[in-house]
């Protein structure tokens with residue numbers, strides 16, 4: 059599905075309002091800072107408050123855990139909060155799919171979340187548990203008007219990120235009631251978008267070599283029908299994170315090409 063549009067017949071007002079906050083104008087720049095839930099203090103995210111502060115004004119929403127929300131996110135920002143509620147395994151384990159529902163739905167409501175997010179490990183050793191967790195979360199979130207973001211997680215198997223696998227995993231998330239899906243960009247990405255009936259946002263993955271690689275990824279994803287990005291490392295691990303998020307925002311919300319985004323990046327970074 060391309061972008062997000064209100065569906066009065068299928069969404070209560072509260073659900074629509076939360077989705078509209080996440081997708082102003084139908085598109086979204088989500089800032090992902092939830093990595094610590096299994097990776098610990100990643101480089102450039104050692105002190106989340108310092109990472110978040112300069113980037114938040116340029117994001118529509120922020121994706122994080124309750125621990126980072128409470129300690130590192132200012133209240134009253136008006137930004138959407140996408141609360142990660144799955145977890146339970148650290149990067150020290152080989153199989154990362156043994157996740158549980160780690161934050162309750164009442165806690166999500168109390169924290170004024172705009173959405174709850176859960177990793178879904180299709181094809182992994184704990185596939186059944188993971189999909190059952192998603193089904194339970196949707197059952198709990200929907201009556202409260204909270205949209206669920208399904209995340210197609212690949213654990214350490216980054217080479218799983220092809221269109222066939224990601225279309226399968228994204229579609230399963232949507233079939234179980236996720237209102238939106240976060241997945242990776244890949245060749246033939248339009249196949250993933252076209253077979254998923256809810257909006258898709260793309261993650262950036264590990265830091266790419268150049269900023270041009272990032273702009274190409276985002277522009278290609280948007281051209282293929284993505285509704286935006288839910289991006290972390292390629293923004294805040296860059297030496298010019300504010301210029302990065304503003305250039306990415308230009309692609310998502312203004313329809314800049316990758317080349318135009320690069321020009322904007324260099325103007326903002328003062329590199330020209």
Ligand code: R5P
Nearest residue numbers: 090093261262263289290291
């Ligand atoms: C993984 O920890 C999370 O799902 C991230 O939010 C997701 O991978 C997006 O972050 P990045 O752009 O760094 O991949």
